[in-house]
Amino acid sequence: MGESSSELKRTPLHSVHVESGGKLVPFAGWHMPIEYAGVVSEHMVVRTSAGIFDVSHMGEIEISGAGALDLVQTVTTNNAARLAINQAQYSALVYPEGTFVDDLLVYRIAHDRFLLCVNASNADKDYEYIRSHASSSTDVRNTSAQYAQIAVQGPKAIPVLQKMTAFDLLSIKYYWFRHLDLEGEDVIAARTGYTGEDGFELFCKPEAAAHLWKRILEIGAGHVTPTGLGARDTLRLEAKMVLYGNDIDQTTTVMEADLEWIVKWDKGDFVGRSVLWEQKLKGVDRKLVGFEVVDRGIARHGHEAYINGNRAGVVTSGTFAPYLKKAIGLIYLPEEFSGVDQEFEIDVRGKRLKARVVPTPFYRRQK
Amino acid sequence: MYPKEYHYTKEHEWVKREESHAVVGITLYAQKQLGDIVYVDLPPAGKKFASGQPFGSVESVKAVSEIYAPLSMEIIETNKEVSERPELINEDAHNRGWLVKVKVTNESDYEGLLSSEEYEDLISQDQH
Numbered sequence: 081m082g083e084s085s086s087e088l089k090r091t092p093l094h095s096v097h098v099e100s101g102g103k104l105v106p107f108a109g110w111h112m113p114i115e116y117a118g119v120v121s122e123h124m125v126v127r128t129s130a131g132i133f134d135v136s137h138m139g140e141i142e143i144s145g146a147g148a149l150d151l152v153q154t155v156t157t158n159n160a161a162r163l164a165i166n167q168a169q170y171s172a173l174v175y176p177e178g179t180f181v182d183d184l185l186v187y188r189i190a191h192d193r194f195l196l197c198v199n200a201s202n203a204d205k206d207y208e209y210i211r212s213h214a215s216s217s218t219d220v221r222n223t224s225a226q227y228a229q230i231a232v233q234g235p236k237a238i239p240v241l242q243k244m245t246a247f248d249l250l251s252i253k254y255y256w257f258r259h260l261d262l263e264g265e266d267v268i269a270a271r272t273g274y275t276g277e278d279g280f281e282l283f284c285k286p287e288a289a290a291h292l293w294k295r296i297l298e299i300g301a302g303h304v305t306p307t308g309l310g311a312r313d314t315l316r317l318e319a320k321m322v323l324y325g326n327d328i329d330q331t332t333t334v335m336e337a338d339l340e341w342i343v344k345w346d347k348g349d350f351v352g353r354s355v356l357w358e359q360k361l362k363g364v365d366r367k368l369v370g371f372e373v374v375d376r377g378i379a380r381h382g383h384e385a386y387i388n389g390n391r392a393g394v395v396t397s398g399t400f401a402p403y404l405k406k407a408i409g410l411i412y413l414p415e416e417f418s419g420v421d422q423e424f425e426i427d428v429r430g431k432r433l434k435a436r437v438v439p440t441p442f443y444r445r446q447k
Numbered sequence: 448m449y450p451k452e453y454h455y456t457k458e459h460e461w462v463k464r465e466e467s468h469a470v471v472g473i474t475l476y477a478q479k480q481l482g483d484i485v486y487v488d489l490p491p492a493g494k495k496f497a498s499g500q501p502f503g504s505v506e507s508v509k510a511v512s513e514i515y516a517p518l519s520m521e522i523i524e525t526n527k528e529v530s531e532r533p534e535l536i537n538e539d540a541h542n543r544g545w546l547v548k549v550k551v552t553n554e555s556d557y558e559g560l561l562s563s564e565e566y567e568d569l570i571s572q573d574q575h
Contacts, residue, residue: 119508120483314508376486378506400485400508429511 091136092228092286093293100306107309108201110137115308122311123402126275127445130234131307132296135274135281136289139203139224141210144193147218152186152194155213155351157334159344163188168255168270171342173198173206178333178355182206183324185272187257195268195283197229199324213351228289230282232296232304233315237279240300241269249280263295274312276319276443317408318401318443320370326381327368327396327410335359336412337368366393367418370440373398373407375433379426380409386425386432387417395426401442408442409435448475448567450541454557455566456517461541462560468523472545473505473514473536476570481507484533489525489546496520498556503546505536518556520549 088111097104102113113134115122125131143151152160158171165188173181182202187195198206207222214220232241242249247260249269257270268283284292297304313323322328328337335343335356343356373379379398386392398409417424422437449455454462459477463470478484486506496502496516503514525547529535536544551557561569 115482118482310509376488378486378508378511400506402483402508 089137091134092289093134093136093230096290096293097134097306102306102308108137108199110200112137113306113308115310116306119308119310119314120402122305122307123314125305126234126277126307126311126315127403128235130232130236130240130279130300130304131275131311132293132300132304133231133233133307133309133312134229134289134293135231135312136228136286137200138229139198139200139206139222140227140283141196141198141203141207142189142194142221142223143196143210143214143218144190145218146192147215148192148194151210151214151218151220152196153347153350155181155210156184156186157343157350157352157356158186159347160186160188160194161347162344165190166257168257168272169342170255172334172339173209174334174350174352174356175330176352176355178335178352178359179330180324180328180332180334180337181209181330183322183328185270187268187270197281202324226285227283228286230284230289230292230296231273231275231279232282232300233273233275233277233279233307234304235278236300236303237277240296240304241280243299244295245269254278263292265292267292274319274321275315276321276441277315277445311402313397314399314402317397317399317410318403318441320410320441322368322410323397332368332412333359333364336364336366364415366412367415368396368410368412369418369422369437370442371409371411371424371435372438372442373409373426373433373435374423375435377428377431377433378407379428379433379435384427385411385413385435386427387413387422392417392424404442408438413437449563451563453541453563454517454560455563456515456560457569458515458517459570460514460517462517462557463545464557467550469518469520469549469551470545471514471517471520471547471549473512473540474566474570475540477512478537478540478544481505481510481512482537483508484536487529487533487536487546489530490522492522492524494522495552496522498553498559505533514546517560518551519553520551522547523550524548 097113105114156171168187185197265288383395425432489503501513
């Protein structure tokens with residue numbers, strides 16, 4: 081908003097989106113496709129067939145050298161020492177207060193070399209933060225401009241991609257990756273995603289992106305549909321994957337975000353550990369939970385919640401979930417009110433709508 | 448695309464004038480802007496609205512939009528089918544996706560509405 085499209089960064093696929101009728105909007109400093117055919121139909125295609133997403137705006141930071149593992153271990157909460165080469169993990173980059181610099185995926189490329197995939201709007205900040213903790217034996221680079229990234233997600237994603245490579249894609253397990261040849265292009269194919277579906281995220285050279293995008297759509301004709309950031313947001317929310325800037329940020333801790341599973345207490349010291357450990361022992365004051373709106377209407381980011389007439393929190397993400405066909409969202413509620421079935425009210429444009437805490441993820445794919 | 452016999456507003460409602468009443472809905476352009484509509488909120492029969500007053504809302508996955516009374520009116524009937532299947536507005540905004548049947552309480556309000564040509568001009572300017 082307020083940004084003219086000429087000031088916005090463009091991915092290598094920008095002209096492809098314009099040609100194919102994508103609706104482009106400013107997003108995190110980039111001019112990105114928000115939708116093609118419509119959020120609901122794109123969402124449903126990913127759940128039932130496959131969608132292709134341009135996620136080239138995502139940032140990449142590479143850490144290498146003798147101190148690489150130590151550095152990753154110091155600034156992130158998960159245990160990178162447990163990663164084998166070609167394995168990835170979800171993690172948090174944290175401040176001493178236990179709050180988020182960012183959330184990210186950590187890929188172990190070699191014994192002493194890691195690739196971090198971070199949020200577009202945070203890449204520069206993350207890079208400076210990581211560098212400030214680096215010793216002289218460690219090389220930290222912001223390599224965001226060297227990669228385009230294409231995600232192919234949904235039950236038909238792997239069958240389609242398999243037609244483009246001799247490498248047995250099913251031999252790559254969930255949260256593992258390989259360097260491989262896809263239609264003559266060298267890619268890092270990671271079996272990861274942000275939709276709750278099976279599939280791959282493909283890192284490639286910027287100049288290879290348009291060719292790969294077109295070939296995936298040709299080979300996947302009838303199965304794969306271009307999908308925008310609108311559906312990416314509804315898909316990730318149904319799967320209860322948090323979004324930096326909405327659900328987590330520099331004011332929320334990893335424990336409050338209910339992400340203790342990415343905090344490895346036994347790995348040695350790391351930034352923020354003492355605050356997070358104290359929250360584990362004493363409990364958190366507030367906790368991120370999933371809710372559904374019981375009344376008719378959609379609670380959205382920024383809407384305030386009330387319990388017994390008292391302000392109890394603010395909706396961090398909220399939408400109509402196209403697959404589940406109900407309004408869902410995430411909210412930080414006081415710990416004592418965060419149990420499943422807790423009822424509360426959300427002020428939606430002056431109207432109090434009834435909502436209820438529900439188990440998450442809202443959606444889990446059949447395996 | 449925009450029926451000649453309908454009247455339109457700058458807020459993207461349409462009005463179809465019948466002998467004893469009028470039918471009100473939102474335009475094809477409005478539904479396109481909103482995208483997938485999932486909730487419709489309409490007032491009960493008997494409620495009266497002055498021209499320009501909000502009388503209900505339509506909500507899509509992306510956004511919510513108020514609907515304004517195109518003219519002074521009293522609700523006779525709401526479209527039950529649309530309440531149950533709001534996507535009908537996306538599918539057929541100008542016909543089966545109608546919202547309310549109303550009694551027009553001030554016939555001269557029709558004079559303030561746009562013709563189909565005027566409305567098409569308006570939205571073509573909006574688009575760029």
